[in-house]
Amino acid sequence: MLRALLFGPGWRRGIWGCSFSSWQPHQPPAGLLSATEVVSHWAAVFEEKGIPEARESSEYIVAHVLGAKTFQSLRPGLWTQPLTPWQLQCIQELSSYRLQRMPVQYILGEWDFQGLNLKMAPPVFIPRPETEELVEWVLEEVTQGPHVVGAEGGPLILEVGCGSGAISLSLLSRLPQSRVTAVDKGEAAVCLTRENAQRYEDPVALDGGEEGMDIITHILALAPRLLKDSGNVFLEVDPQHPELVGSWLQSQPDLSLHLVAVRRDFCGRPRFLHIKRSGPQRGSPVDAWPGRQPARVPG
Secondary structure (H helix, E strand, O other): OEOOOOOOOOOOOOOOOOOOOOOOOOOOOOOOOEHHHHHHHHHHHHHHOOOOOHHHHHHHHHHHHOOOOOOOOOOHHHHHOEOOHHHHHHHHHHHHHHHOOOOHHHHHOEEEEOOEEEEOOOOOOOOOOOHHHHHHHHHHHHHHOOOOEOOOOOEEEEEEOOOOOHHHHHHHHHOOOOEEEEEOOOHHHHHHHHHHHHOOOOHHHHOOOOOOOHHHHHHHHHHHHHOOOOOEEEEEEOOOHHHHHHHHHHOOHHHOEEEEEEEEOOOOOEEEEEEEEOOOOOOOOEEOOOOOOOOOOOO
């Protein structure tokens, strides 16, 4: 799977929005305007009130208002840039829901799972981060062994208790030829799964062939004709691809391309590749974020 994400500043409204109520609990002191300072303020408030994952909760809320997935993914300049009164008010409104112990996923109204951005709404169950490991396990079994195939040649999958549709939709995105049936006893869950399926990208756009390398190798085969000496290629890929890309480049010495660095995403997975046009490959690619631990998800 090869994906490119483009987005600019701006707040993606959570399901609760900003009501701009006159109730202003735990308002930051005057002059406390930067994102970093506001994160610290609300983290201290949450910790004082016994809210789990106090700092992570604060970071997710502030990042959301500033138009990012995580605080760490914000441009460093935004960490110290003064926030507007509107942004401060939105952060306060969303933080007030966290003080009522509402899960962050419900407050933001969305959450990422296996690279998919899914809508979240109560009372539908929020997928746990470790559930992504179940999806990876299923994918390993499907790719390694024989399976019952549907009319289009892919596996037949049934999910009982689909909730938001996280498991079914993530499997479908990675196995575009599969046929998935998702059921749930709750009408709200069925409706949410259907909505998430309708806002999901075209599966064809995620189909990169048997190993997901078709588009990647096509880009890299063209790169030497487009790049000047020491030109660079940056890719966002599936976590299984860095090793495959490195091996493929070693088998194509005439391209004069080599993998110089691999960076991990905020979940600690190898996700971003830096490839340079130059002489023969020397050594192994550098992991630019060694030992990065997966982000903790507030419940």
